[in-house]
Amino acid sequence: MDWFPYFCQQLINGLTLGSIYGLIAIGYTMVYGIIGMINFAHGDVFMVGSVAAFLMVLWIGLTGTSGLFIIIVALLIVAALAMMVAAAYNWTIERLAYRPLRGSFRLAPLISAIGMSIVLQEFVRINQEGRPKPIKALITGEHDLIHRVTENGEFIVRLTNMQILIIVSTFALMTIFTMLIQKTALGRAQRACEQDIKMASLLGINV
Known part of the structure; x- marks a missing residue:
């Protein structure tokens, strides 16, 4: 073979x-x-940013037939806004869950991080109904x-x-x-x- x-x-x-x-x-x-410290909520913050980008793409009605230039510009704007959303969540998590625990025993921030991870997962699951939401590919084309x-x-x-x-x-x-x-x-x-x-x-x- x-x-x-x-x-x-x-x-x-x-x-x-x-x-x-x-x-x-x-x-x-x-x-x-x-x-x-291992930030267990880090991946969930990425998830929140991804969901925010997904919702913005649906809101502006971007499709694969919108034209390559429009798609690239729109995706850059959406990516920037999604980063801001993720940064705002990260800042809030640091203020509420991590900063008050500085100087405490080593496991305290770790437990807090696991808790924030669960909170973010359940927050998105409840708000987005916990079901798959497909979207058509915005950038198509392939090379053999x-x-x-x-x-x-x-x-x-x-x-x-x-x-x-x-x-x-x-x-x-x-x-x-x-x-x-x-x-x-x-x-x-x-x-x-x-x-x-x-x-x-x-x-x-x-x-």
């Missing part, structure tokens, strides 16, 4: 899914690296990279435009994030807190 086409298709699928997981993992590692005829039939290695967008967007966001951490005062403050939070506080960084 020719394994190469299967390998290529799984590589494309893995890069796409890994790109999404990579963006989520950045937030986990930043929080844990700086304050040493490899076409092979095997003993089990045809096998085509496909790369969709949506997969290209996900991978390219992820690398662009990671590049911007890396520059933010390496080149800005905020990034230097975060790296200082990760290395020694007490010394960072003595140097005037608001921790």
Whole structure:
């Protein structure tokens, strides 16, 4: 059996899914690296942002036939607004669930994070009725990279435009994030807190 086409298709699928997981993992590692706490509600905040983006797309009536330029501009605006919604939820969670527990025993923030995760999940489930809500693909089109005829039939290695967008967007966001951490005062403050939070506080960084 020719394994190469299967390998290529799984590589494309893995890069796409890994790109999404990579963006989520950045937030986990930043929080844990700086304050040493695993934020179990982090993935649920991403979920809230995704649901907000989904509802905005439905509200503006965006479809795959709207035109590529309109779709890209609309998605950029929707993404920015969804990030604001997620940031507002994250800020609220930090103020209500994490900040009051600073200095307490180590398990307290962890338990609070699990509680906030459950709250966010149930909040969205109750408001959105807990059922699948499909949406048609906004960015369509695909590219056939490899076409092979095997003993089990045809096998085509496909790369969709949506997969290209996900991978390219992820690398662009990671590049911007890396520059933010390496080149800005905020990034230097975060790296200082990760290395020694007490010394960072003595140097005037608001921790």
